[in-house]
Amino acid sequence: LEIRGMTCSMCAQAIDVKLRSVPGVTEVAINLTTDTATVAFRPRDSETKGRLEELTGAIEDAGYEVVTARLMNCENGSSEPRGKAELVIQGMTCSMCVQAIENVVRQDLQNTTIAIHLSTDTAVVDWDTTKYSLETIQETIESIGYTVTSANELPENNSTESTSMEESWEHFTRRQEAKVQAQRRAFLSSLAGTLPILLFTMVFPHILPSHTFLNRHISIWGYDLEWQALILWILATPVQFITGWGFYKHAYFGIMSGKAGMDVLVALGTTASYGYALEGLLTGDDEAAHFFETSAVLICFVLAGKWMQVLAVRRTSEALTALMKLQSKTAVKITPGNKVSSASFNPLFDPYHEAVVPIQEVHAGDMVKIIRGASIPADGNVLFGEVSVDESMVTGESVPVLKGPGSVVLGGTVFGAAFVEVTGVGSSTALAQIVQLVQEAQTRSVPIQSFADRISGIFVPTVCTISLLTYMVWYALCSSKVVPASWYDDLGESMTTFSLKFAIACLVISCPCALGLATPTAVMVGTGVGAKLGVLMKGGEALEVASKVNSVVFDKTGTLTQGKPAITDFVRLDEENPNDWPEDDLLWMLASLERTSEHPLANAVVSYAEEHLSVDYLEQHPFAQPSNFRAITGRGASGVVQGTSVAVGNRSFANVLNISVPAQAEAVMKRLEEQGKTAILAAFNDHAYVVMGIADELKSDAAASLSYLKNTLGVDIWMVTGDNSRTAKAISRKLGLAPNRVISEALPAAKVQKVRQLQAEGRVVAMVGDGVNDSPALAQADVGMSVGTGADIAAEASDMVLVKAHVTDVCVALHLSRVIFRRIQLNLLLSLVYNCLGIPIAAGLFYPYVRTRLPPTVAALAMALSSISVVLSSLSLQLYQPP
Template identity: 45%
Template sequence: MIFPEGGGRESHRKEEIKQYYRSFLWSLVFTVPVFLIAMIFMYIPGIKHALDTKLVNMLSIGAILRWVLSTPVQFIVGRRFYTGSYKALRHGSANMDVLIALGTNAAYFYSVYSVLRAASSTDFESTDFFETSSMLISFILLGKYLEVLAKGKTSDAIAKLMNLTPGTAILLTLDDEGNVISEEEIDSRLIQRNDVIKIVPGAKAASDGFVIWGQSHVNESMITGEARPVAKRKGDTVIGGTVNENGVLHIKATRVGSESALSQIVRLVESAQMAKAPVQKFADRISKYFVPLVIILSISTWLAWFLAGKFHGYPDSWIPKSMDSFQLALQFGISVMVIACPCALGLATPTAVMVGTGVGASQGILIKGGQALESAHKVNCLVFDKTGTLTIGKPVVVNTRLLKNMVLRDFYELIAAAEVNSEHPLAKAIVEYAKKFREDEENPMWPEAQDFQSITGHGVKAIVRNKEVIVGNKSLMLEHNIPISIDAEEMLAETEGMAQTGILVSIDREVTGVLAISDPLKPGAHEVISILKSMKVRSIMVTGDNSGTANSIAKEVGIETVIAEAKPEQKAEKVKELQAAGYIVAMVGDGINDSPALVAADVGMAIGAGTDIAIEAADIVLMKSNLEDVITAIDLSRKTFSRIRLNYIWALGYNLLGIPIAGGVLFPGTGFRLPPWIAGAAMAASSVSVVVCSLLLKNYRRPKMLEHLDIGGIKIE
């Protein structure tokens, strides 16, 4: 299998479910007869007489049967609790297993003492708790079985992702001219980098790659959450696991096996589900002190009731006929120990985080663990990059003005030669536009650029055909002491006024031309900013672009605070300033130059179409590259944490209410007492209810505000 770590975890989970199921069934085999003998048959005259028949002195057949049947439950079926207790105590801590082992052993060994005393006495009537210890173990195993069964459902997102990769692929063999010589069906695990794979309509892509032949539409919803099929033609990338809808595609494999996007997503979701949220430290701290406190409470409860009975602190009529004051006190003590198990508290956070991250993955929002999830729900300030985040990120050259007499083809040849080495979206737009002057060539060869230098956030510099070519913003020209003419200044002001980016071109230290580049706003950007305002989240734009363009874009989307011409380190500094002012800051970006700010922010959100470095630096990856997913991410995190709070209220409230009742607070006035086996059932029910409460997050729906949002003329549902 391609994902051994995921597969191993899945098989381990299935084995764990089987083990608990088998243990529970074996416990039932012995516990049901114990329950029947102790609770039912004692009221059926003929059977009661047989069970009460004495074997040795006061030792009855019923007591022997209960002892024999409960012993395998205590020591064989319940062995896991002894093992868990030993491991915990060896590490200097006490956990739920310690409480269960103490509670069941107290009931079991008191019962053994009672039976042995009856066997050696002619006047001591034994009263045992064998049914208590065996029923307690059975209910706890049932609770554990239901718990691991429910917890397994929280990992459905991973299971679905892992099943996306097809088992086989069609491998093509090409000749030197790119013609298909042969095709062969192979196991998809055997695909190597640079292999050419054929994807027929309806088939899944067996690896990541790019199209070298063919046109089609590909359904990427299982990876990105985007419902609309994406058009693919020569040069476009294809993600492994996505479904080819209509035409035939030939793709060249680029990332295979554990390097593939799908494999990385699986690892990311897995590590996110395993990572602890800071809020869980609260539960861990409580659990650390809670177990010793419960043991003290339990012993104190037993001692208080025992002393009260010894010194006639309550009427003898309170003691049930079937027991004495010591046994009544012991029952209260065991009930307190069992009902107070903090396992529901320990499940409150991890189950909700697992479901929350799984739901996020299914919506195309990859959340890297509990830390990111917790921070996102507190966010009250969003810092947006402009290019590729608020805008589509595929800018186009819309105007060119030459300030010197020069052939436009030659002008663009020099610029393209310098910019082809840059990864910046504006550089790509210029090179793409320059290709129009070389339409006769599909992939034109540009003149060689020497001494190439990329000045992050400003532009590029190179020597092309013995000419010094500098392409960039106004700041870059001023840094190199290149004079900017009045005409160039006016052209810049005009382009910026139209929300376009003005790029200056200097050839041999003289401004030769001005390029106007437009990067259209993402559909729905204005509505997203408006919704964020209604959610009491402040929006700020920080961009390396010039102030004119930045302000025009900000005005269009409704952002009031703008920091323009910011270098990468200045973006990070701005984030830190906002944090110092008391804001919980999320940074939304897509480029390498956003990485420092993404790391500095409380929550870094990377646009999925951005660079690998930005995605690596971010805490949350928005796979669909849609701005509205910023709102979904914050809303999902808020919903998850409200569920965690609800789990804590339930778990703590249950203990605060259950412990006094188990300790006998209601007994003096009402005669109501909580037998240990019922306390065990209640404790198991508490754990299961917390897990079920977390599982209800699976019904999460995006905020209603987004239902009416039109993205590119298509209503988002």
């Protein structure tokens, strides 16, 4: 749901509560920086659209406006039908608005969840459709003062029929621009009313003719009114109640929902100024009537700050919008010309037809043409031609990658021309999945955000109490003559005016918005930076935990190594080969057996056989299907190939099959293992005939990356491998790892066991693996990192995805997490220090010593600048340089 009106965490909390109160909503995630909310819900029969309207209503009840609501997924067939909708909510201005909506949803709509993106004014709501309709949710939100401008059901399974990424980006940028323009118009309208007020208070009174006129009085309805005060009232009233109406609206709904935010403070401060001035106008207190200027300037300064804040927050989504812009609107679709067979079609030589079609009309299996300077419209495989692809925005790889026939392309800008067969379109493309992951990461709050939310929850009542006490104390001190009369007489003020200015300054300098923006803006920018570097974080919690990681467990194969094992040695044991089988026959039987296995080492055996067997031999002896096939994880495989018993595996597998390992075989295996290779034994009819050495080269950056993790980041490094101890030690020497940091001959369960052991010692553990074979260990670890996932990014059961599969990216992920989390802490510290210093200064704590007071207008400007400073602090993360 795209929500309009959120400005701080209180807005997000308000929307969250409101959406959770809609029956059937199970999960709510609000993204303050993108002004969106994601809501999971149970649909009621077929009334999913009705549920969307309920969600929209819930947000509007909270005083915000839902601009658009889009259905992303519907869990059909479940025992509790769920509905999911995206709402666009107008009226959210800060995190207190978010909290208010969250609270009302949670309270009024049972089993309803909402995720609010404050920066995009959207919310995604999930609810039980058997209990509520979308209209009910929409009404719930609108009941607390927000407006749900649109509510769209999200399509099942994010189907390709849903809104394209390009359309989403255009809509997002239009919405962001509309938000900026709305704040700009509000500021300019307040400025148009405030400038004349300043002229009548600061310029015209010093011009003799106008001074004389302004000091005259006129009798209206029995009141003796000064002309200057009357003109100020006429000019200030539209600013107070028309331009400033939004503050009153959100203040009312914030109070009603129990989530009062900045709007309450502004409304109270300006109303106190306006009310005091109005009372002075009616009673003839001309000095008090000048407070009309204070209320108008306060509103003008606050709106100026909001405008600048929106401009700054818009920049936090630059990385996300840059990714979205990569999606092409159109594609050049290729079809064979007349009398050309599709099976033998080659566009390099055969005639063909090309047509520029919308990207929505491109499907898997289609052939598209990519020309120089164009963006790759969909995932696919290069069929003909050769191109150099700039994938920097997709994988973070800064150097263009050469792609030829058979290469996979996932997105980016091309240099050259090629013909590509489409394999993935719409939401199934790698680019779409990256964007989705980044959006979801920005929606899920960091645990430290709960600290800011707790403070925000009591912030406004506390400030109001302090402001009231400030007025009462100063007035009591003036009345009791503790404060010399000269202090306020020299300023030309009464005791009431003197005390009231302290109280108003105390109200308007306070800024809960800075607290609410401290975390989401840093997460927004940080996750975008990570995406540009090829590090995808799947949520704020993973980011915070990753910043505390002090132990990393690496799976060897495919993580520290290339993941492409190849046979380097094929040694026949002559004294054990009485049948004198030709080497071709041995290779043929081994490959026939291993073709049934999916293990990487089995693939290496098959590849070696295919490379060394001649074409004529394979034509005469096609690979056979083995019988009695048996595979033991981490040990080996066995079976019968055309009457011959064949077994391939390590020593432990030979022991299981009662196959003796001769001395020659043991010597060869020892020699290979000391070279860091994996030695496996091949037996035929229960006799060992062949020893094979298989090497999986280490990645070029592996040793340097582990050294950085250990020496610079202070991380404890462990490597887990299925290799025996001799091979593992040889590899550890190349990596610079101590032998006691290597777990050898490990089955998959050993990885989980090691992670648990480290966690039991109080360590915060990250597991780095391929995301498939290592899934249990990735799930057990505090932070799971999967590498080299290609187009299947979103399917990985991990907390972080390293797209480029470089070991260096582990360093980047941990270092960037620490930098982002430190920036969040800095933002929160800045917010707290600002309020802890600003409130006492505004209340006049130091006035007896410096005899200088902070005017309410300056206090309002300081409040606006505090929020902007936090956003700028987060934006500085864009300058991050990876290690």
